[in-house]
Amino acid sequence: MSDRPVSEAGVVGPGPLVPLDEAYVAHAEVLREVAVCAWDAVPLARGAGRGPGHDLEAALRLADLAARLVECAVVVALEGGASWADVAVLAGVGEDEARGRWAGPVRDWVGAGRRRPPGRVDSVTVAGDVDAWYRGVEPGVEGVVTAGLVSAGPSGEAAREEADRGRAEAAALWRTSPGGSLESGVAWASGLRTQAEHLERLAVLEPPLADEHVAQARELRELAALVEPMPGPF
Structure with a gap:
C-alpha cells in the first residue's frame, strides 16, 4: 500500500x-x-x-x-x-x-x-x-x-497505483529509442520493429492516442519489411 x-x-x-x-x-x-x-x-x-x-x-x-x-x-x-x-x-x-x-x-x-x-x-x-x-x-x-x-472510491488507492505504474512504463518507453543505421538493413529493421512494439504497448497505456500509436506502429512495421534485406538463395 x-x-x-x-x-x-x-x-x-x-x-x-x-x-x-x-x-x-x-x-x-x-x-x-x-x-x-x-x-x-x-x-x-x-x-x-x-x-x-x-x-x-x-x-x-x-x-x-x-x-x-x-x-x-x-x-x-x-x-x-x-x-x-x-x-x-x-x-x-x-x-x-x-x-x-x-x-x-x-x-x-x-x-x-x-x-x-x-x-x-x-x-x-x-x-x-x-x-x-x-x-x-x-x-x-x-x-x-x-x-x-x-x-x-473504495478501489481508489489501487487504481492510482496502477495508473502510476502505467505512467512510469509509458515514460520509459518514450525514453527508449532503438537504434539501427541505414548501413545495416537488419539492424534498422529490428529497431523499427522494436519501436512498433513500443507504440503498440503505448496504445494500451495511453488510450487517448491509441489509434494514432497503432497507425504509427503499422507504418513502422511496413517500413521494416521494406528495409530488411531479402534472404539470399544460399
Whole structure:
C-alpha cells in the first residue's frame, strides 16, 4: 500500500490521480474560472476601474476560457472511452476536422503524463477548492467534484497505483529509442520493429492516442519489411 495520506474529502493525498480523474479536475478548474469570469462581468454599474473596454476584455477572456474548456472536455471524453469518431459526432464536424482542432491539446495532455501539469497545485487540493467554491454558491452541496472521483472510491488507492505504474512504463518507453543505421538493413529493421512494439504497448497505456500509436506502429512495421534485406538463395 502507498503511504500517501488521505484527505478529509476521502481522496488519497498528494500525487497524481487516475487519468480520468485528473481530466475531470482540470475541466472543473476551468469551469470555475468561466463561472467566476462571467459572474464578475455581469454587474453593469460603472464602478471604480471599470473602463469602456471592460466588457470587451471580459468577453475575450471568456472566449479564451471557453476554448480551453472544450479542449478539457475532449480529453475527458477520450479518457472516458470515447473515440475520435464519437468526439466528431458530438462536435458536429468530421473526424479529420475534430483531430485537426484538438489533437494538439490531447498530445500535450498525454505528454504531460495524462495529468494536470506538474509543479502546479496538486489535483486533490484543486478538487477540494472547487468543492468549497461551489458550496459557497450552493450551500449544503458537498463534494461536487471529489465525490465523483474514482480515486476517492473504495478501489481508489489501487487504481492510482496502477495508473502510476502505467505512467512510469509509458515514460520509459518514450525514453527508449532503438537504434539501427541505414548501413545495416537488419539492424534498422529490428529497431523499427522494436519501436512498433513500443507504440503498440503505448496504445494500451495511453488510450487517448491509441489509434494514432497503432497507425504509427503499422507504418513502422511496413517500413521494416521494406528495409530488411531479402534472404539470399544460399
